[in-house]
Amino acid sequence: MTHLVILPILIPLLTGASLLLLYATPVGVQRRVSIASTLALTLLGVWAVSTAGSGELTLYHLGDWPAPFGIVLVLDRLSAIMLSLTAGLSLFCVLYASRGIDRQGAHFHALFQFQLAGINGAFLTGDLFNLFVFFEILLIASYALLLHGGGRARSRAGLHYVIINLVSSALFLLALGTLYGVTGTLNMADLALAVAATPAAGQPLLTAASMLLLVVFGIKAAVLPLLFWLPRAYSASSAPVAALFAIMTKVGVYAILRVFLLVFGLGESPANQVAWGWLWPLALLTLGLGGIGALGSASLRTMTAYLVILSVGTLLATISFVSAATLGAALFYLIHSTCMTAVFFLLADLLGQQREQGYDRFSDIAPMGHRWLLGSVFFIAAISMAGLPPFSGFVSKLWILQATSGQPQGFWLWGVLLAAALLILVAVSRAGSGWFWRPGTMAAPRPLDRVCMWLVCLMIGVSAGLSALGEPVINYLELTAEQLLAPQAYIDAVLPESARLAREVAP
Amino acid sequence: MELLYAITLGVLTSCGIYLLLRARTFTVILGLTLLSHAVNLYLFASGRLVSSAPAIVGLADHSADPVPQALVLTAIVIGFAMTAFVVVLALKAAVELRNDHVDGENPDEDRP
Secondary structure, eight states: OOGGGGHHHHHHHHHHHHHHHGGGSOHHHHHHHHHHHHHHHHHHHHHHHHHHTTSOOEEEEGGGOOTTTSOEEEEOHHHHHHHHHHHHHHHHHHHHHTTTGGGGSSOHHHHHHHHHHHHHHHHHBOBHHHHHHHHHHHHHHHHHHHTTTOOHHHHHHHHHHHHHHHHHHHHHHHHHHHHHHHHSOOBHHHHHHHHHHOOGGGHHHHHHHHHHHHHHHHHHHTOGGGOTTHHHHHHHSOHHHHHHHTTHHHHHHHHHHHIIIIITOOSSSOTHHHHHHHHHHHHHHHHHHHHHHHHHOSBHHHHHHHHHHHHHHHHHHHHTTOSHHHHHHHHHHHHHHHHHHHHHHHHHHHHHHHBSSSTTBSSOOOOBTTHHHHHHHHHHHHHHHHTOTTSHHHHHHHHHHHHHTTSTTHHHHHHHHHHHHHHHHHHHHHHHIIIIISSOBOSSOOOOOHHHHHHHHHHHHHHHHHHHTHHHHHHHHHHHHHHHTOHHHHHHHHSOHHHHHHHHHOO | OHHHHHHHHHHHHHHHHHHHTSSBHHHHHHHHHHHHHHHHHHHHHTTOOOSSOOSSTTSSSSOOOHHHHHHHHHHHHHHHHHHHHHHHHHHHHHHHHSSOBTTSSOTTTSOO
């Protein structure tokens, strides 16, 4: 048993705790500790991707308790992808924040590390109650990060965000209580067998619990009726925090994938059919609303928040086809959209600092410093975001369209997805032309932070690299989709044989 | 006992939801507290309601399921911390926004 699997949780947890003790040290020391921890996480992410690439599941039994009794951490291909994506994104965010934003309030780096611990734990755990605990860790860190820096807008957005997430935690616990009451287990693999073996009398309760879970994960992922907290919260938070939050909605998507493909995915008429039936129209509406919201928003940060919503809608609509081809395409889109929305949040800050007035509001027409350089970067980022060639946005969208073309529902997805892409194109071109063409160059431009500039360019470079060197990534994601659609292999790996047999003879 | 328990849960939940939908932060927090009480009781009941059965094997003829008790304990700790946080946040918002409306402004009172 290798201990490396638990390190993505332990490293940020211990770093965060020690950063609290290092509170009195100069900010440079805190930054170095935080960056070192995030670098270590990035290396672990690379290790995770290469280890999981063999197709074998890596398990870690906490306290060496056997699977259905103790908590188990499971590293499969999907967890590995999410871990490395989080680590890479957080490295960019922590470097960007270290250029000055972390000094706007206390304990930025400690909170950042606790947030990473929660996210990584949610991706690794194989126990449903443990998933709840890690959700709470990442949420309480995100509450404090959202409020970091203070201000009226943040307090107001924070209140909504905290209250809706507390309600969702209550619903999560209700669902867990119901599941435990019916099946008597919370280990995901064991739960999958128990759910499939539940007699017809218990099925309505299980369906109710699965729908409660869908609501909880829907709040995290921001699906249509549950998304109205997002634009205000994301546009109020500081740039690196908002960029990190780009992965938070994906935690909800990950939980939906994990729970509905594994826990409710077994048996002849699996319990997840009801969930997919609801998810499909809601995701399509979310996608449309994201496009309309992006067109109607008044600032670049709000527009990016709606682009996050749009990406969630695209992802969930593609996922609800539940086939190997669409899942692979959805995962590629997940990587692309996380990178690009993070780029846009950082870019909004970078551009806002260079504008004479109005920060990132569209209504102000103000001269801008370094107009040519920033304009070119914005142009390239916008091309990738809108899904035009040659960047990853184009590849991912093409793959989604190709994967869904044979399906009867594919027609709807094609229509809404392409219409939303047109709306994004209009929105970003309006933003770009209003900012870079109409006003003149600022007479005395403010100094441009070269490091921040390079970070944003590097992230766009990652997006370009995804499309240029896409083949190995696409192969990996196709294998991931196959692994996701074969829950029996997961169960065989996690549960010892005795536990599986006990489940089969139980009534 | 089950009927009484179920009625208690129902009353707690409905009162919690009613208070949650009010417009002032203090009542919303009270609603969250009631809701989390209801949830904790519900989790506790998922191990079935039995009397005189300790959660340790061997002390009595039949023992209670210890897992829901552990879950409730975790849920209470987390719920307590979250409630404390939201109280502080509501105070901060009330001071900064100069009113305790959940939207930061009261459309009926603040407009001239």
